[in-house]
Amino acid sequence: MKKDNSKKLRSEDWFNPGDPKSAFIHRSWLRNQGYPNDYFQGRPVIGICNTWSELTPCNGHLREFAEFVKRGVLEAGGVPFEFPVTSTGEILMRPTAMLFRNLASMDTEESIRANPLDGVVLLTGCDKTTPSTVMGACSVNLPTIVVPGGPMLNGKYKGERIGSGTFIWTLKDKIKNEGFTEEDQIEAEICSARSAGHCMTMGTASTMACMVESLGLTLPGAAAIPAVDSRKKVMAQLSGRRIVEMVKEDLKLSKILTKDAFENAIKINAAIGGSTNFIIHLQAIAGRIGVPLNLKEFDTLGSKIPLLVNLMPSGKFLMEDFFDAGGLPVVIRHMKEHLHNGAMTVNGKAIGDNNQNAECYNTEVIAPISKPFIEEAGIAVLYGNLCENGAVIKPSAATPELMTHRGTAVVFETIEDCHANIDRPDLDIDENSIIVLKGVGPVGYPGMPEVGNVDLPEKILKKGIKDMVRISDGRMSGTAFGTVILHVSPESSVGGVLGLVETGDVISLDVPNRKLHLEVSPEELDKRKAVWTPPKNLYDRGYTNLYTRTVQQAHLGADLDFLVGNSGSDVSRDAH
Structure with missing residues (x-):
C-alpha cells in the first residue's frame, strides 16, 4: 500500500500539542522510565495490549512475547508501550469467562482510546481474550494487528494423542466403565497440558486464532504455530515491525473488517470444524465495527462447506499436526473458489495473494477440497x-x-x-x-x-x-x-x-x-x-447487575446493548 507520511500522528496531541504545559506533563512523567527525547518527536506510538495473567494459564507466556513485539516495533522506528487489560481465563473464572468478555472489551476500548496510541498489537490466547480485545479495538478503530499466543504441544498419553479439553468430556465414562483410576487421571492431566499455550484441539481458542487469521488481522500463518515454537516469537517480532508500517499507511480495522472478510471467516470456520462459540464472538465483533451480520448467514454461507481439517473434536489430530501439515494457509488456498480472495489483510496484501503458494504436507490432516473428510460440515x-x-x-x-x-x-x-x-x-x-x-x-x-x-x-x-x-x-x-x-x-x-x-x-x-x-x-x-x-435476579450491584440488565440475546452476539457500534479514537478534552 502507498504510505501517507503527511498524516499527523494521534500521539502528537499528547506529546506535541502546541501547549507547553500539556506537553511537559505528558512527556516528563514518562521520562522517569528512561525514555530518550526522540520517543516524543513524531515516532509512531504502539500500544501492546497484553492479556497475560498467571490466572489465565493459556496466556501465561505472553509477558515474554511482548518483548519480541517491542523489538519489532523499535526496529521499525516506532515506540512501544505495553499495557495490561482484563484477562479472561476459561479455566478458572466463575461463573463463566463469557460473563467477563464484554467487561474485558470495555477495558480494552477505553485503555486504547484514553492513551496516546497510534496503533495497537493485541496479544491473545485463551478463548475470550481474542474476541474481547478485537471488540474493544474495533470500537476505537486504529491500525491493529493480532498476535495469537499459540496452542500447546500435542498431548501424549500412553502412546496416544490426548487433546486438552476433548479428553475431559470422556472422563466420566472412563471412570465409570473403563476402570480409569485416580493415578490415571493425574498422569492424563500432566500429559494433556505439557507446554505453554492454549488448548491444542480445534476448541474455541484455536478457532479464535483461525478466526482472526481468516479475517485478515494476523500475519499469514500465525494461527497454528505452537506457543513454544521459536517461529511464534519471530511472528511476534514481525508483527511489531508491521504495525508501525500500518500506522504510516493508516490501515485501520475498518479497512480490513469488511463484509467480505466476515463471510470468508464463516466459510473457513466451517472448513476447519471450528467451535460454535465462533458465532457469538464474530457477531459481537461485527456489531462493533458496524458490519451487518445475522445468525442465519452462518448457515447459508457455511453449512454446505466441506470439512477439510481432521482435528479433535471432529477428527483425530491436534493443532501441532495442523501446523506441521501447513496450517490455515493451506485451507485458505484449498477454499479459494468459495472465498473473497481480494479481501485486505494487515500485511497490506489480499488474503488470496498471501496464501496462493501454501503447500499441504499431510493429507491425513488437511484434505483437498476434492476429497473432504465430510461433504457438508458447517454449523x-x-x-x-x-x-x-x-x-x-x-x-x-x-x-x-x-x-x-x-x-x-x-x-x-x-x-x-x-x-x-x-x-x-x-x-x-x-x-x-x-x-x-x-x-x-x-x-x-x-x-x-x-x-x-x-x-x-x-x-x-x-x-x-x-x-x-x-x-x-x-x-x-x-x-x-x-x-x-x-x-x-x-x-x-x-x-x-x-x-x-x-x-x-x-x-x-x-x-x-x-x-x-x-x-x-x-x-x-x-x-x-x-x-x-x-x-429472581440475584445480582443487585456491580458489573454483573449491569450485564444482566443490558446483555443482548445469543442470536445477536450477547454484547451489551450500549456497546454495539463504536465511538472512534477522538478524545477532545485534555486531563490538565
Whole structure:
C-alpha cells in the first residue's frame, strides 16, 4: 500500500500539542522510565495490549512475547508501550469467562482510546481474550494487528494423542466403565497440558486464532504455530515491525473488517470444524465495527462447506499436526473458489495473494477440497417454536443418526438440578430421551456458560451409549462433541419457550430441514406462559447487575446493548 507520511500522528496531541504545559506533563512523567527525547518527536506510538495473567494459564507466556513485539516495533522506528487489560481465563473464572468478555472489551476500548496510541498489537490466547480485545479495538478503530499466543504441544498419553479439553468430556465414562483410576487421571492431566499455550484441539481458542487469521488481522500463518515454537516469537517480532508500517499507511480495522472478510471467516470456520462459540464472538465483533451480520448467514454461507481439517473434536489430530501439515494457509488456498480472495489483510496484501503458494504436507490432516473428510460440515442454524430467534448445532461433532430425532423431554431447571439428579437410578430417562437444560443463557446463569454438552446419565453410559440429544440456552466448549443444540434464543430466563418445556413433552429435531419443534399446542403454551415467573435476579450491584440488565440475546452476539457500534479514537478534552 502507498504510505501517507503527511498524516499527523494521534500521539502528537499528547506529546506535541502546541501547549507547553500539556506537553511537559505528558512527556516528563514518562521520562522517569528512561525514555530518550526522540520517543516524543513524531515516532509512531504502539500500544501492546497484553492479556497475560498467571490466572489465565493459556496466556501465561505472553509477558515474554511482548518483548519480541517491542523489538519489532523499535526496529521499525516506532515506540512501544505495553499495557495490561482484563484477562479472561476459561479455566478458572466463575461463573463463566463469557460473563467477563464484554467487561474485558470495555477495558480494552477505553485503555486504547484514553492513551496516546497510534496503533495497537493485541496479544491473545485463551478463548475470550481474542474476541474481547478485537471488540474493544474495533470500537476505537486504529491500525491493529493480532498476535495469537499459540496452542500447546500435542498431548501424549500412553502412546496416544490426548487433546486438552476433548479428553475431559470422556472422563466420566472412563471412570465409570473403563476402570480409569485416580493415578490415571493425574498422569492424563500432566500429559494433556505439557507446554505453554492454549488448548491444542480445534476448541474455541484455536478457532479464535483461525478466526482472526481468516479475517485478515494476523500475519499469514500465525494461527497454528505452537506457543513454544521459536517461529511464534519471530511472528511476534514481525508483527511489531508491521504495525508501525500500518500506522504510516493508516490501515485501520475498518479497512480490513469488511463484509467480505466476515463471510470468508464463516466459510473457513466451517472448513476447519471450528467451535460454535465462533458465532457469538464474530457477531459481537461485527456489531462493533458496524458490519451487518445475522445468525442465519452462518448457515447459508457455511453449512454446505466441506470439512477439510481432521482435528479433535471432529477428527483425530491436534493443532501441532495442523501446523506441521501447513496450517490455515493451506485451507485458505484449498477454499479459494468459495472465498473473497481480494479481501485486505494487515500485511497490506489480499488474503488470496498471501496464501496462493501454501503447500499441504499431510493429507491425513488437511484434505483437498476434492476429497473432504465430510461433504457438508458447517454449523446449522435451527428455527421453530422452541427457538424463535434461532439455535445452533455443529453437525461435524454430532451423531449422524440423531440429526433427525423425536423424543421425550427430561427437563432440568438449573445446572445444579442437573448435577444433583442426572445419575439418579430412578430417573425416567433412556437413550431416546432429550435432555433439556434451562437457566444457562446470557441472563439466566448469568453469562451463558459452556455447560450445554451435559454429561450423559450413568445408567445410559453403562449401556455403551455415547451420545444423546441435548438442548439448552447455553454454550459448549469448542473442545466438546455430541448432538448438542445450543444458544436457544430467546433464552428460558427471559420468557423464551424453552422456559415452558416440561418433562414428558415431545420434541422433534430435524437438522436437515433446520427445525426444532416442541409438540405442545399454542393454547397450552399460553396457559403455561400465564403462570410463568422469571427467575429472581440475584445480582443487585456491580458489573454483573449491569450485564444482566443490558446483555443482548445469543442470536445477536450477547454484547451489551450500549456497546454495539463504536465511538472512534477522538478524545477532545485534555486531563490538565
